[in-house]
Amino acid sequence: MEARDLQLKDITVGDTSSFERTISEGDIAAFAEISGDYNPLHMDAKYAAQTSFGRPVVHGMFLGALCSSFVGMYLPGKRCLYMSQSLQFKKPVYAGDTVIVTGTVRSKSVATRVLSISISIRRDEEEVAVGEAQVQVLENQ
Amino acid sequence: MDTDAHMKTFDDIVYEIFNVPQSEVRDDMSIKDIPEWDSMNYLLFIAKLEEVFSFSFDMDEIMNAKTLGELRVITEAHQK
Numbered sequence: 001m002e003a004r005d006l007q008l009k010d011i012t013v014g015d016t017s018s019f020e021r022t023i024s025e026g027d028i029a030a031f032a033e034i035s036g037d038y039n040p041l042h043m044d045a046k047y048a049a050q051t052s053f054g055r056p057v058v059h060g061m062f063l064g065a066l067c068s069s070f071v072g073m074y075l076p077g078k079r080c081l082y083m084s085q086s087l088q089f090k091k092p093v094y095a096g097d098t099v100i101v102t103g104t105v106r107s108k109s110v111a112t113r114v115l116s117i118s119i120s121i122r123r124d125e126e127e128v129a130v131g132e133a134q135v136q137v138l139e140n141q
Numbered sequence: 142m143d144t145d146a147h148m149k150t151f152d153d154i155v156y157e158i159f160n161v162p163q164s165e166v167r168d169d170m171s172i173k174d175i176p177e178w179d180s181m182n183y184l185l186f187i188a189k190l191e192e193v194f195s196f197s198f199d200m201d202e203i204m205n206a207k208t209l210g211e212l213r214v215i216t217e218a219h220q221k
Contacts, residue, residue, distance in 0.1 A: 083184070109197070109198075111191075111200055112188050112198075114187075114188035
């Protein structure tokens with residue numbers, strides 16, 4: 001899959017994009033290996049069953065990684081320089097869940113080439129995480 | 142805009158981006174006085190001012206401003 005190649009002039013406030021991702025147990029295991037977060041709430045079904053969640057929970061920062069995918073691949077895509085990201089986890093997400101990541105451009109600074117993008121991650125009608133990204137749209141080389 | 146954008150002040154944004162408490166903000170502060178004033182945070186600061194106060198800096202203003210006070214004056218001028 002290739003990243004979109006939007007230039008600053010192509011982007012206006014209100015522009016939106018989204019993608020869907022089904023999260024597997026393999027994703028959780030891979031994220032644990034990459035991040036080093038083997039917390040049993042994510043990795044140990046027996047342990048997780050004893051908590052209020054009942055089963056292993058997807059790492060919150062896996063959803064953060066989906067935000068990275070959003071800005072790096074969809075909006076603005078190829079020219080993205082990721083500058084900051086806020087993120088609030090609102091509901092637990094589990095293996096097998098399908099989430100939709102949607103981002104909307106809230107502001108565009110022409111002078112700094114910085115976009116502010118609100119990102120909402122939903123499972124069906126339920127918002128499971130919400131955040132805001134600031135990205136710079138790099139100029140042509 | 143932030144849902145609370147209309148509530149934010151210049152000094153709120155100084156705190157949000159540069160982590161300088163409002164009680165310590167001075168208009169003569171510059172990159173020399175604020176450890177978190179680096180090139181990336183400066184861009185975020187400018188972009189946040191534009192977002193919250195609904196105006197656009199021009200390139201000369203961004204390049205020439207050296208202190209918080211100068212940026213405050215430019216921001217206020219764009220509000221008139």
